[in-house]
Amino acid sequence: MHPMDVVQVIVYIAALTVLAPLLGAYMADVLSQKRCFLSPLLRPVENALYRLSGVDPEEEMTWKQYCVALLIFSGLGMAVVFCLQLTQKILPFNPQHLPAVSWHLALNTAISFMTNTNWQAYAGETTLSYLTQFLGLTVQNFVSAATGIAVFAALCRGIGRRSSETIGNFWADCVRSTVYILLPLSLVFAVILVGQGVVQTLRPYVTVTTIEGQQQTIPLGPAASQIAIKQLGTNGGGFFNANSAHPFENPTPLSNFLEMLAILLVAASMTYTFGKMVGSKRQGWILFVSMLVLFIGGLTVSLYAEHADNRLLGVAGSLEGKETRFGITNSVIWSTATTAASNGSINAMHESLSPLAALVAMFNMMVGEVIFGGVGSGLYGMIAYVILAVFIAGLMVGRTPEYLGKKIESFEIKMSVIAVLASSIVVLFSGALACITPAGLATLSTSGTHGLTEILYAFASAANNNGSAFAGLNANTPFYDLLTGAAMLIGRFSVSVPMLAVAGHLAQKKFTPPSAGTFPTDGALFVLLLLGTIIIIGALNFFPVLSLGPVIEHLFFIAGKGF
């Protein structure tokens, strides 16, 4: 590894650490309905939206009402994307005259974008019209991120409020997170990306004659706007099939750095927002540090694996499949960040990751996308782990465990367990199903241990709403479209609904003032506890099956053996 590689990792992490509290504080103001510096500009927009939709932002909802609103809104969004794809042939903004999408792919894509997964079983430029891309997908890129932030905000209120029946207004939370957070950030980011050379146009694809005298069609489109939100909103669905390995999506080293930063930016800032909203900034930092430790741990292992001598090929470092313009380190930071943060965009082929780096990517997803995770969803997923850690270890101090003054009782445990373990069960069952059915095995590009890794990766990515693909596996078959679709739905709502219930129940509880007898959740010891809980409860389930896939591959790899 070159010293500059280390410098770049440090700059990346430093930038994240500096920006997190700045953006986090702003988001806390937005979500607490306080005035912020953009209020004079955006307040009229916000109010207009309320008037247009007939929403009273002051109307408080119970957790059940909040939940119903979330489900209705998500369901409608999914229906719109589904219908757009089926009818895009006859709708405007389809200069390439792309045909209607097959029903199972349309369903898979609709679920995928509504759940903030952005699993793409298709190639964007040859499948979807401009209208479908910007009215369907780009809109979902915003609102699926906004619903994540809304659930997160409701949870913060649930923890912060005392003896309250309500946890906020879903519509207001969605509007505010879109108007005040996602839109301004994306706008700024899109402009910067355009400045770096990312395309942004509604014109048809360009056909040019290459220097070899051949005709080549170059796909274009409104890419910059979608890329900005795909990175910031942990969506990850590329405008082009090659995602950010495509020069029109990611033209320069600066655009690469900023896009990588954008992957983690909002999710990392959420930790600070959380701390501020529940009245303990230190608690926010504790979560930030816990996530960062896991992130750096994974990054270190991946960097080591990728830079180590490749005994199979007899070369130093594994450049095959990496983003050759930016080098191994930039590919590895991206692959680690994008799997840590439920983003799923890529700038390298994950199929080509060395086994250990692939293991890290899968670990990041399998623990439930809580290492920063998705915007909002990463943090509320992490709180489920926090509740379990507090409960198991908290009993050891001789008191009913409490977190931030709220007692953790059987209801919270039940909900947190569902949030943490449901996606594990989905991955294991659907992976096993794929392994024993011809339909599951038909579209693998390879077999044996690597084939197993491809299958596991696909379901880990879907069930944890990451959306990155290992490639290799052709997932656009009715079998995979439907199975990954179901996995994405369960993965999204088996976390958000239980955590809303937790928010509702915590809000109703009284606040127990801290004393010397309170289980301390704001020190290094708690970070260790939390990490232990994540690894033992979240990851060990996968150890047997991973040992048949990437682990065995790694052991072969370091022995210099291939298949």
Added chain:
Amino acid sequence: MSESRPRAKPFDAAIIRSAVVESFRKCGPRQLMKNPVIFVVAVGALLSVVSTVHGLHHGGLSAFNLQISLWLVFTVLFANFAEAMAEGRGKAQAAELRRSRTKTMARRIVDGRETTVAAAELKAGDTVVCEAGEVIPSDGEVIEGIASVDESAVTGESAPVIRESGGDRNAVVGGTKVLSDRIVIRIISEPGSSFLDRMIALVEGAVRQKTPNEIALSILLSSLTLVFLVVVITLPAFSSYVVKSTNQTGAIVLSVPILVALLVCLIPTTIGGLLSAIGISGMNRLLRHNVLVVSGRAIEAAGDVDVLLLDKTGTITIGNRMATEFLPGPSVTSQRLADAAQLASLSDETPEGRSIVVLAKNEYNLRSRDIIDLKAHFIPFSAKTRMSGVDIPDTVTGKVRCIRKGSSEAILHFILEHDGTYPIAIFNIVNNIAQQGGTPLVVAENNLALGVINLKDVVKGGIKERFMRLRASGIKTVMVTGDNAVTAAAIAAEAGVDDFIAEATPEMKLARIREEQAKGHLVAMIGDGTNDAPALAQADVGVAMNTGTQAAREAGNMVDLDSNPTKLIEVVEIGKQLLMTRGALTTFSIANDVSKYFAIIPAMFSGLFASVGHAGPLAALNIMRLSSPQSAVLSAVIFNALVIVFLIPLALKGVSYRSLPAAQVLRRNLLIYGVGGLVVPFVGIKLIDMLVSVLHIV
């Protein structure tokens, strides 16, 4: 506290014997269903046994499968044994309680004739007679006579009380002792329906409801079990794909016993097997302290309590005023004051009087003298004079020394009668003492006021340190007293309580509890009176004294048979210990998983891609260097079963408890049970593996 009666030994042979029998009896499906974790183990064991027997018809008996099956069955039995041990000890203690009741005999009067019957046979409405030296057989009312009764067995107060027919003082409590005279008592409680009897029934009762934390923990444990079940069920699908697609058919065998072994090692069997034992033994521990609990929920609440409402008398102070210093007036030596005070108190048998004699002896080396040798005439305390003292004839001059002690006003009156002087300095001393919460007792000889004795409510030894420890573990203490604010403040400062309520009424107690609860605190209190009942009911943990009224006992959720107010602190500590034990063993059990993976996974899969003479790549995960795959699986299963047995004493006794801040407790327990839970199985499995390979049993 006092161990007032012999308790059942922790590992009494009889209890162990009956627990062994019980552990087989608990193997019925309905019993096992109550504990999902152990139920899964039992089903797994059954499958394993079936598979072993099935193998008998196809290629003979596999010694490995047989042993795995046996150890799986043992795992279930060990878990049952743990529960049976805890229940057995509870029953032994309840029997002990019952025996102490049945030993008492009563003299029942029927139609004027007296017969001797066992106390337990008495019915409501029976009439019994009790004379000096006899124990009152059951709760009742005095209908004839007057007697002094020693209620120290239930109240802890040694001073006898008067019980007489008619009026307010007619209630007597079973178990107390008549000291003088003879009384006739009408029994008011039915046999077996007295409060104590109902409590004993509860302790023995098989119906034990799970407490809130236990429910939460069960949910967690069941969910983990479910997930590991999915892990194990899906594993054959994954491995069969890898095996088939890489032409490794036959390289690995995932037999039912091996899969069940993996499952049982991964699910939290340790805590699952010990969970109910921990809960039952928490109740037992309270019972051993002579506290009966209405519900297990109350024990847990006790652990959560962070405000204690403590009565001053009996809890914080001894309850008797004691002489603590002699403060002489002008031109009087303290030696002379002490001498006079001691003479005046020689015949005073009250605790105050005795304490004056002792103080004079200790501080001024004045030996107690015999009042007969002195030919002294003792003047007892009377309500009229409000003084006591002594008249001693001086053998030389023939004059009489009249020494008196009493309240300031009484002595002033006495001195004025003798045309004496009462120095203003004495007034000042008297006022000072009163302000500091003490009781001033003025001593005079003839016409001269000599000085003042400071009588103080003495704070119990060690109580201050105890409160400090409570504060360190986050518990606030509030002293409740009928004293005025000045006195209360002085005692509160001396005892080191955090707060006090002076001139307390039951309404004030109730208000204070509500106020603390509104702030999010959990409050515990102890009480006995009918007017304590609302506060006892409002408190999160209300300990009623056994001597208290029926209303108080119904309102509280615990009853202290010793009626010892200090007990509240122990109740809280036992509650904390219960929760700690549960948390510690859960952490230990979950941390155990890591090592078991490293034992079983390489054993299961090391055949994959193996070549002649070389194990497959996954053998690299065998970091314990276990001798063979079969020995590895068997060792892990044996360890998993034995660890339950080894932890039974800990589950029954509870983890060691010290009042420390939560952060320190956590660090300590995490190190022992968390890190220990990671490391111990590595060592244990390795040792068992060595034994297994030496014995060549697989």
